[in-house]
Amino acid sequence: MPELPEVETVRRGLSPLLRGKVISQVIILYPPMVRTGADALAHDLLGQKIQDVQRRGKYLIFDLGQHVLLSHLRMEGKFFFQEVAQEPLKHQHVLIDFEDGSRLVYQDVRKFGTLDYLPKADLAAYFQSKKLGPEPVEETFLLKEFREGLGKSRKPVKPLLLEQRLVAGLGNIYVDEVLWKARIHPTRSASSLSAQKAGQLRRAIIETLAEGVARGGSTIRTYKNAFGQAGTMQETLKVYGQEGQPCPRCGHPIEKIKVGGRGTHVCPRCQK
DNA sequence: TAACACACCTGTTGGC
DNA sequence: TGCCAACAGGTGTGTT
Numbered sequence: 001m002p003e004l005p006e007v008e009t010v011r012r013g014l015s016p017l018l019r020g021k022v023i024s025q026v027i028i029l030y031p032p033m034v035r036t037g038a039d040a041l042a043h044d045l046l047g048q049k050i051q052d053v054q055r056r057g058k059y060l061i062f063d064l065g066q067h068v069l070l071s072h073l074r075m076e077g078k079f080f081f082q083e084v085a086q087e088p089l090k091h092q093h094v095l096i097d098f099e100d101g102s103r104l105v106y107q108d109v110r111k112f113g114t115l116d117y118l119p120k121a122d123l124a125a126y127f128q129s130k131k132l133g134p135e136p137v138e139e140t141f142l143l144k145e146f147r148e149g150l151g152k153s154r155k156p157v158k159p160l161l162l163e164q165r166l167v168a169g170l171g172n173i174y175v176d177e178v179l180w181k182a183r184i185h186p187t188r189s190a191s192s193l194s195a196q197k198a199g200q201l202r203r204a205i206i207e208t209l210a211e212g213v214a215r216g217g218s219t220i221r222t223y224k225n226a227f228g229q230a231g232t233m234q235e236t237l238k239v240y241g242q243e244g245q246p247c248p249r250c251g252h253p254i255e256k257i258k259v260g261g262r263g264t265h266v267c268p269r270c271q272k
Numbered sequence: 273t274a275a276c277a278c279a280c281c282t283g284t285t286g287g288c
Numbered sequence: 289t290g291c292c293a294a295c296a297g298g299t300g301t302g303t304t
Contacts, residue, residue: 074298110281172297
């Protein structure tokens with residue numbers, strides 16, 4: 001389940017491999033994943049040079065100069081780089097070949113991932129239309145705006161954070177971790193959080209996602225980086241996947257409940 | 273406008 | 289052993 005740290009790890013792997021490569025062929029084996037049109041994409045990418053690979057929230061951005069190719073990995077999307085193009089395997093849906101014989105492969109067992117191709121000038125409007133919140137770093141993720149956003153919603157805090165509107169990059173794993181770290185119960189109404197709690201939550205989000213990036217993401221189920229390597233963040237998870245295990249803080253068994261239809265891990269003693 | 277339910281999709285798991 | 293239903297979850301869309 002790629003969340004911000006996993007997507008950033010993929011970006012860091014792909015960027016030096018792809019920078020400067022010129023696209024010679026695009027094969028799309030599952031056209032519905034290209035929301036802006038598979039045929040147009042396959043045609044328009046030809047001859048374009050990858051300037052860089054960037055990231056915004058959970059989106060990967062392949063910078064082509066005048067245009068960008070936007071990828072969202074959703075649940076199980078992955079990119080693999082091949083020095084020499086190989087025969088596609090099952091679940092490999094997009095093949096991007098380069099003039100030097102190398103290939104970028106998009107693989108996605110559940111076909112949830114998406115690709116969009118748009119002018120670079122439209123990128124800001126694109127993210128605005130998605131109501132994508134700020135990156136979870138000190139400079140952009142401001143306490144005042146975060147507190148105001150929490151205060152406007154009576155929703156449980158967990159599904160609100162998953163919306164990406166108040167802050168970009170959290171998914172089901174990291175949201176459980178940050179709520180545990182901030183000692184906030186996931187079902188608690190967002191507007192009921194005090195200013196102090198909002199500050200603790202913001203701090204937990206910034207620190208936890210930064211640690212996730214530093215550790216190369218967490219490998220739960222199937223996530224791997226561009227080289228097929230696993231991350232190590234899963235070794236430090238305090239509640240996610242720890243059902244029945246003692247809470248590292250108070251020793252009470254971690255429980256698994258449903259919040260907003262999502263599996264949610266919580267310590268009922270220290271998360272109020 | 274907010275909140276919620278459901279669809280998308282397929283491999284895994286557990287029950288019978 | 290084989291079959292089937294439930295489950296996993298990020299985001300978009302439809303409904304209330």
